[in-house]
Structure formats: structure tokens, C-alpha cells
Ligand SMILES: Nc1ncnc2c1ncn2[C@@H]1O[C@H](COP(=O)(O)OP(=O)(O)OP(=O)(O)O)[C@@H](O)[C@H]1O
């Protein structure tokens with residue numbers, strides 16, 4: 001792209017930002033006004049016009065997906081390579097720095113990233129060893145506390161609990177947890193940021209080096225940076241860089257996780273001379289959608305204030321559907337999605353958004369019923385599956401014996417007769433010796449403090465790990481993974497379990513070997529870390545933000561939080577009820593209510609052409625049926641932009657199962673010998689439940705929801721299903 005092309009396709013204000021002289025800048029603008037587009041073009045401009053080397057550019061985005069898209073877009077604009085440019089999330093960038101400077105960060109070279117699930121497990125154990133009641137001190141809450149403090153930059157010694165015994169206990173948990181992590185070489189997500197900040201504070205020469213290097217810093221979605229991210233950024237950027245931040249105060253939705261929208265104001269104070277550019281034209285949504293979203297957000301106080309308009313025509317009205325219950329709502333959505341597909345030919349255009357992940361299941365059922373392919377963001381991802389985490393734990397322990405989280409996960413997987421009693425003995429000893437589990441075991445074995453069968457079992461475990469490492473240390477990454485899967489006992493354990501589920505797990509383990517084969521190491525870290533360490537970090541950190549099957553056209557399901565920055569021609573928002581959205585906890589607190597309203601603004605402004613807002617009069621969630629009034633947010637929308645869709649009388653399909661069966665009795669369908677809701681076994685697809693049928697006799701087809709492969713229609717006469 002030459003220079004004029006870089007500026008084509010931009011309006012005047014966008015051009016001002018892209019082609020501005022080198023200076024600090026804030027681009028403050030509403031949803032869909034082209035902020036992300038401006039940021040990408042600015043990077044290309046810097047390279048082409050200002051002759052900036054890719055080395056001197058650092059760009060921060062909100063998700064790994066956004067980061068790789070940004071890299072691809074910059075590459076295509078400058079027609080070249082962006083090698084040396086740092087593009088990533090705050091966490092990703094912090095991780096890279098810590099790897100490159102592990103010594104200065106006081107970390108062992110093979111430190112491992114602890115994902116949130118493992119963090120909670122580790123905390124559970126610590127709470128137990130501290131003899132605290134797990135009911136009173138839930139591990140999740142402790143994780144919340146610790147992460148919150150870390151996000152504010154606080155170590156245990158910085159927190160003053162005063163006379164508050166609850167806080168004192170949390171601080172004690174934090175302290176013990178941190179000691180364990182430090183001993184084990186484990187770094188949780190919040191710790192990545194905190195350490196990266198401390199790296200600057202404790203190593204002025206290193207900081208100066210990076211201040212010199214990154215002459216251009218650009219940050220997308222700035223409104224959701226938290227205190228520690230801001231502190232890190234301002235240390236890096238204030239000296240000799242030009243910092244461009246883009247954001248929208250109306251889309252700040254991570255306040256609950258410590259994000260501070262005030263950072264926008266702070267930026268203007270700290271980065272003197274920063275120029276503010278406002279973009280006002282929205283290119284994403286139709287007139288009705290934009291007008292309604294603008295009017296909704298106008299109900300919030302203390303906004304920085306923005307006008308947003310569009311050239312687009314008014315388009316369809318926003319449709320509000322009042323369902324009588326959540327099943328009706330889900331069916332309605334599935335029906336409209338199908339209709340869109342039939343007219344437009346694509347499911348990719350469609351997003352179904354909700355407030356919390358728990359709402360997805362019922363929508364999924366309706367989509368399966370209607371045979372609509374879908375993909376969930378935030379479901380159980382590949383690297384979070386049990387068998388994968390087991391195999392990774394072996395690799396982690398081989399890589400770093402001090403990794404207590406990995407040790408705990410596999411010490412008895414597969415079972416080797418090491419009882420809870422022996423384990424608590426080791427844990428207590430570890431605590432009083434201040435050593436890791438691994439070292440403690442060796443210590444106790446040497447002193448013969450473990451006896452009989454336990455001693456044997458633990459000796460075998462120790463030998464196994466050492467043997468695995470000896471035998472595989474010279475192998476390639478994928479061979480190494482394969483070796484571990486074959487010889488750790490994991491594969492044998494799943495083989496012994498039998499059944500489709502176990503087979504699936506073995507398939508996944510094989511898939512892990514493939515993942516190792518195709519893994520590409522961050523080129524900037526080739527020297528710093530082994531392939532194995534790099535891969536293990538990748539598994540913990542990037543865990544694939546979307547699910548498998550990227551290539552199939554599918555409806556996307558996600559929370560409104562994860563929809564940030566994205567856009568779709570057709571959007572549904574489900575569960576627009578008081579108590580759901582805004583959530584119950586937020587209705588009495590004006591600050592939280594306003595954050596919910598911003599979330600609604602984010603949700604609505606994802607829609608390009610058509611938006612459906614749905615609510616249900618009765619809803620069963622978490623096992624309870626509740627009646628809710630429609631969300632106040634619906635009432636805040638201008639009448640002229642919305643139309644209500646009346647409750648439709650439901651003409652049911654012949655029969656359904658599960659949650660959809662409450663109005664219909666399960667009937668056996670003739671001549672097949674099967675009944676709806678029945679569990680069946682298929683030679684290839686494994687176990688599943690019959691959901692639906694059509695036709696009869698030789699033409700009879702059944703719809704089965706298989707546990708592992710999802711919904712399929714099968715001819716009864718060929719499928720050879722067995723009732724189980
Ligand atoms: N000048 C323009 N002409 C045509 N299309 C544009 C222009 N600027 C932006 N767009 C398009 O408008 C849409 C929204 O742009 P973009 O995603 O950059 O907005 P944003 O401000 O980052 O939104 P959000 O606040 O949701 O992150 C994109 O499809 C983009 O390609």
C-alpha cells in the first residue's frame with residue numbers, strides 16, 4: 001500500500017489521527033467509529049512515512065486473537081514483514097519480558113504460567129494446610145482477593161489489615177500461596193503483570209533500554225487497563241516514546257476486575273501535550289441501532305461525552321421478543337437464526353450474546369434441536385481438558401521438579417496407592433521445611449521418614465519422572481509428548497476405562513502430539529527457552545480463545561464481555577431481565593449499575609444490521625424457577641427504534657427431550673424400537689441421546705446428540721444403533 005492508499009478509506013478525523021506528527025495521542029470515540037482501524041493504519045503510517053523500524057513499535061490489544069489479526073492487517077498494509085514488532089496483550093507481553101529477563105525478574109529459567117484453574121487448586125491445598133475451614137475460606141474467593149491485590153500492585157507486606165481478622169487471614173493465605181509459587185517457579189496471570197512492573201522498578205538500566213527501543217507505543221481498548229498495567233505502561237512510555245491510546249469510556253466493562261476508566265484522565269495528565277482526537281462517525285451499525293445505543297448510554301453520569309452518528313439508513317427496528325420462559329426464548333432465537341441462514345446463506349454472521357456463561361446451555365440445546373452449527377467462546381478448551389492437563393502436568397514436572405501444582409495433579413494419576421494420609425504428611429513436612437513437594441519426598445525418603453508401601457509408591461513415582469526425563473530429553477517436542485503419554489501410565493489408564501469417553505480422551509492425547517508438531521515458538525524467544533517450556537507456556541497462556549472447528553460456518557455464542565471489539569450483522573442478546581441483566585448484585589449500587597449499562601451498550605453496538613433483544617417472563621437457572629420483569633435497559637430505548645414481537649403460540653415439533661420436553665410426553669416412535677430421550681451407542685460416534693425423529697419405517701431418521709461429536713441425523717436402518 002502506498003501512502004495515499006493508507007489514508008483512503010478514512011474520514012478526515014481518522015486521517016488526522018493516522019497522519020498526525022509524532023506526539024502522544026488519545027483517540028476517544030464511541031463504538032464502531034473506527035478506533036481499531038485507525039490504530040492499525042497508524043502503525044503502517046509510522047513504518048512507511050516516519051520510517052519507523054518494526055523493532056521500535058509496541059502495540060497492545062485485548063485478546064490474542066485481536067493481536068494476530070492486527071499483525072496480519074499491518075503486514076498486508078505495509079506489504080512486508082513485521083518481525084521484531086511487539087504486538088500482544090498485556091499478559092502476553094509481560095510474559096515475554098519475564099522470559100527474556102528471568103534472572104532480573106528473580107525467576108527460575110523454567111518458570112511456568114499457572115492458569116486460573118490450577119491457581120484455585122493450589123489455593124485449595126494451601127487453605128487446607130493452614131487448617132482453615134474451606135467452606136469459610138473458599139479457594140475461589142482467595143484467588144479473587146489475591147488477584148485483586150496484585151492488580152493494584154500490592155504484595156502481602158504492603159497491605160495493612162488493621163484489626164480486620166478476615167483481611168488478616170486472606171493476607172496470610174496470599175503470603176503462603178506466594179511462597180509456594182516462588183518455590184515452585186509458578187507465575188499466575190496477575191503475577192505476570194506485577195513482576196513485569198517490578199522488573200522496571202528494580203532494573204533501571206533494563207527499563208532505559210526498552211524506553212529507548214519502543215519509540216512508538218499504541219494501546220487499543222485503553223479504557224479497560226487496570227492500575228498495574230497503567231503503571232507498567234507509563235514507566236515504559238513517558239521517557240522517550242510517543243504513546244497513542246484509543247478507547248471509549250462508555251465501553252469500560254472490567255471495573256469488577258480492577259480496570260480504571262480514570263486512567264484516560266491520568267494519561268492526559270501524565271503524558272503532557274497529548275492531543276485528543278474524537279471520532280464521531282459510526283460505520284458499523286444502522287441508524288436505529290446506533291440511536292438506541294446512544295440513548296441508552298445517555299442514562300449514565302460522568303461520561304466524557306461523545307456524539308456518534310451514522311450515514312447509514314435507519315434500517316430495521318430493534319426487535320424485542322417477550323418469551324414466556326427461557327426455552328421459548330432459546331427456540332425463538334434458533335428459529336430466527338435459521339431463517340437468516342436460509343436467506344443469507346451464512347451462520348458466521350450471527351452472534352448470540354448473554355450476561356453469564358450459565359445461560360448458554362439452554363440456547364445450545366435449541367440450536368442442536370434446530371440442527372444449527374455453533375461455536376462457544378469460553379467453553380472447555382482443548383488445553384483445559386482433564387486428560388490434556390494430566391499429560392501436561394507430567395511434562396511440567398519433568399521440566400521443573402519444583403512445580404507443586406503439577407506434582408499434586410499427577411502424584412496419584414493414575415492411582416499408585418499413595419493415600420491421602422501420606423500426602424498430608426508430605427504437605428506438612430514441605431511446609432515446615434519450606435521445600436517443594438518433590439524435594440520433600442526425596443528428603444523424607446532419604447531419612448526413611450516414609451515407610452512400607454507409601455515409601456515404595458513414592459519411590460516409584462520419583463523414579464518414573466526421572467526415567468521419563470532421561471529417556472525423552474533428547475527427543476523432539478512431539479516425540480517427547482508421545483513418550484510421556486505412552487509411558488506415564490496415562491494412556492493405559494484411559495484404555496482400561498473403556499467406552500467412548502475414554503477413547504475420546506485417548507484421541508485428545510494423540511491430538512496433543514499433533515499440537516506439539518505444529519507448534520511454532522515465538523521467534524524472539526528461540527534462545528531463551530526450550531521448546532518444551534515454550535509449549536507449556538503456550539498451553540497455559542493462549543489456551544486457544546476459540547474452540548476447535550474454526551473452518552465450519554457457525555453461529556457464535558459468547559458473553560457480552562468477550563464480544564468486545566467484534567462485530568456481526570445479526571446479534572441476539574438473551575436474558576434482558578431485571579436480576580439477570582442488570583444483575584441482581586448491581587441494581588442497588590449505582591456504580592455497578594452503570595457498568596452493566598455500559599455492558600449493554602457494548603452488546604448492542606456489536607450489531608451491524610439487525611438486533612434482537614429477548615427476555616423471558618419465567619426463567620429456570622441454577623435449578624430455580626424465577627419470574628423477572630423486563631430489564632430497565634429495554635425501557636430506556638427510544639420507542640421509535642424498537643418493535644415488539646408478541647408471544648407466539650408455540651406449535652411444537654413432534655416431540656423433544658430434556659429441557660424441551662416439559663410440555664410433551666415422551667412417546668415411543670413406532671417400528672424403530674427406540675424412544676425419545678433414550679441413550680444409544682453408535683459404533684463410530686459413541687454414546688448419545690435421541691433428540692428427535694422424522695419419517696417412518698425404512699425412511700425413519702433419528703437425531704442423536706452424541707456426547708463427544710454433537711448432534712447428528714442418522715438413518716435408523718443403517719446406523720445400527722444399540723440401546724443402552
Ligand atoms: N472510514 C471508514 N470507512 C468505512 N468503513 C470504516 C471506516 N472506519 C471504520 N470502518 C469500519 O467500521 C467498522 C468498525 O470499525 P472498528 O472496529 O475499527 O471500530 P472501533 O471504534 O474499534 O469499535 P469498538 O469500539 O467496538 O472496538 C469496521 O467494520 C471498520 O472496517
Ligand SMILES: [Mg+2]
Pocket residue numbers: 035036037220565
Ligand atoms: Mg475496536
